[in-house]
Each structure stands twice: as C-alpha cells, then as structure tokens.
Amino acid sequence: MTPEYRKIAHNGLWKNNQALVALLGMCPLMAVSNTVINALGLGLATTATLVASNALISAIREQVSDEVRLPVFVLVIAAIVTVVELTMNAFLHELYLILGIFIPLIVTNCSIIGRAEAFAAKNPVKQSAADGLFMGLGFTLVLVVLGAMREGLGTGAVFAHAELMFGDYAKTWAITLFDDYEGFLLAVLPPGAFIGLGFIIAGKNLIDGWLARRKKAGIAMMSMTRHTAPTG
Template sequence: MSNAVNYKEITQKGLWSNNAALVQLLGLCPLLAVSSTVVNALGLGLATLIVLIISNVVVSLIRHQVSDAVRLPAFVMIIASAVTCTELLMKAFTYELYLILGIFIPLIVTNCAVLGRADAFASKNKLLPSAVDGFMMGMGFMLVLVCVGAVRELLGTGHLFADMQLLFGESARSWHLNVFGSDFPNVIFALLPPGAFIVVGFLIAAKNTIDAQLKKRADARKAQVTKGSKRVRTTGSVA
C-alpha cells in the first residue's frame, strides 16, 4: 500500500460515497429504532462515533502484533471494550438519555460498520489515517441518523430539538422549537419504524439522484474536453 494517505478521499467516502447508512446499509436496526427524535439520534450517533474512533485507533496500534488466526475475535473484544467505556460515560453524564436508548448502546458491538472499518481499514493503516477514517465514518452515520430523526420528529410532533437538555444540559432546553404550531396534524406514522423505513428510503433516493446528476455533469465536461482536444489536433494537422 502506498505511504501517501488521501485524507480528502477518506472524508468523501465516510461522509458520502461509502456512507455506512445510505450506501453500505449497515446499522439499520438502531437507525430505524431510535431515530424518532433528534436527541435520540444524536445520542446514539455520538456513541457510535466515539466507538469507531477508539476501535480504529487501538486496532491500528496493534495491527502488527495480532495474527490472522485471532484477528476478528481481538477486534470484537476491542470494540466491546470501547462500547463499555462509552456506556459508562453515558451513564455518568447523560443517564436519562441512556435509559431511553436502552439496549441499543450495547448493541453497537454488533454494528457491522464498526467491525468492518476495523478490519478493512484500521488493520492496514497507521494511527492518524485510521482515526480520521473512524471519525468520518462515524460522522457520516451520525448525520444520517440526525436527518432521519429531524424529519420524523418534525412530521410526528410538529416540533424540533425537543428534550435536548438530556444530552447538553438544562441550557439546551430553550432549543426546543414549535415549528408548525398547535394546529399541525401530527403524522404519527412517522414516529413508527415503518415511517423510519420510508424516510431512509427517500434519503437514499435523494443521494442516488444527486450522484446521477453529478456523474452526468462530469461526463458532459469530459466529453467537452475530449471534443476540444480533437478539434485542436485536427486544426494542427490541417496547418
């Protein structure tokens, strides 16, 4: 592998082209189950982000000391330890939110996105690139969680950023926005798991549409450059 690390590519893959939720479709269980509000989605997203960074860093540090025979069990133990530390932090500082998220915090251990990055990237790269990869993959997953949570909370309650004090303290209680007012006909379906499926489906469709448009523009620019090059060669030949 080349020693040169393309951090722009790592960022682009983590946030967009290889997004764990929208492209790899990993971690769908917590994505659909706890994303009924922004605070729940943000809490789980931050927990997953922390676990990804810790596991990638530790796996990168021990990558030359662990044999192939015990590689995956060792990675799972590292991830489980990182999840336990994150769980203890949430119990200490955001206990009420921890109770709401419940079993989905320990279940981060089974999130294939975390183990996948440890095996596919961190076990083959140095410390800093592995930490950046974990951060960007976690950010990509968290952003999707927050987007889904925002849409579901908005449609289901007409409000946004409710109960943010569970994560950021009492000062965040004032962040609560009543966007549509008391007359808004709440779409309760949006708060149920089928509603989450539909929202995620629309996000995937939107991403695919944007990718198709970007590819179309890139192809058009490439064709224009090729046409210009042929014209220059033809003019030179005539001269």
C-alpha cells in the first residue's frame, strides 16, 4: 500500500471516520444498529454506494460545471442507490424487508454527498474509489460495533438471524453471551443507540488522547537524548 492510499485508509477508518468524527449519516446509524446483521447489511450497502458514487463522480468531474454540480451529484447518487436497492431486493430479500425505508434513504446520507464534494470532485478515479471504500468500511465498522453492543446488551446474544445475509448455513452463527438473560430493552430501543454511540465516541477520544500523549512523551524523550548526547 503506497503512502497515499495508506493516508486515505487511515482517514476513512479512523481520523475522519464518518460516524465518529464527521458525525454524518446519524439517522440510519441510530435506526438500524439494533442487531449486528442489520448493521452489517446497511453498512455494506452504504459502502457499495460510496465506492460507486465516488468513482462515477470523479470520472465526470471535469465535465460538470461548478454551478450545477450538486444536482448532478445527487442524481448520480440516486441512480446508484436505486441499483443497490434493487440488487438487495433480488438477492437479500428478507434483509431488504427488515431494513425497509433505510435502503432508499441512503440517498440522503450526508456522508455520501459529503465525500463526493470533499474528495471525489477533486481527485482521480482510483483514489476516489479507495476513499469511498475506506469511508464506507469505517462507517460499517462503527455500525457493527454499535450493533453488537446493542444486540448483546439488549438480548444477550449476537449474530442472531445471520441467515438473512449469509444463507441457511449461517443459522447456527448466533452466539449466546448470557444464558437466562432477562433482556435489557433500553439498549435495543432508540436511547440505546444514542448512549452507545456516545460511549464509542468517548472511547475513540480516549484512545486518541492516549496516542497523542505517548507521541509527545516520545518526542520529549528524543529531544532529551539529543540534548544530553553532546555533553555525555
């Protein structure tokens, strides 16, 4: 992986994570993160849309004049979302029924038009597609972590109904975390999404702060050795 792509990956997965830092696409994130499988389904659909829309928009960026770029971008994104929606309807029909309105609503997910504006409109096709992929994966990652937290706390099991996505042989994938679990309904209900996301963001900030302190300490140590070297 060249440094350029490594930077794109780091941006998408961590530094400018669409869900944790940019706080875009909150509505689907909150609404469908009640189970891991729902979260994974919507996350991958969003990722597919992001890759395709970033690549297409980057390909036509020279032809579109600045004045009309936003409506053009929206039309491109809407066309791609329609394709994704029809594909899911055909191959993952059950999951499509559960996710319902949130699949067509990917059109309105701010992170997609956001990446089109911020990245695809200024960069070549390959980099734009990579940006879409990593932004989408970063979003999916947060969705899945939040989904696992909510499903695990709320029902005491994770990966229930994996067959909706992976076919019949995935029926045994469900992992029961606690036997005889009473169920903690709050985690499955909308407040669980807000509180859970708050904790994930706090966790990310904690890690960032820890990394920054470690880096600072490392630099201080290095400068100290530089200072002491001549005298020693």
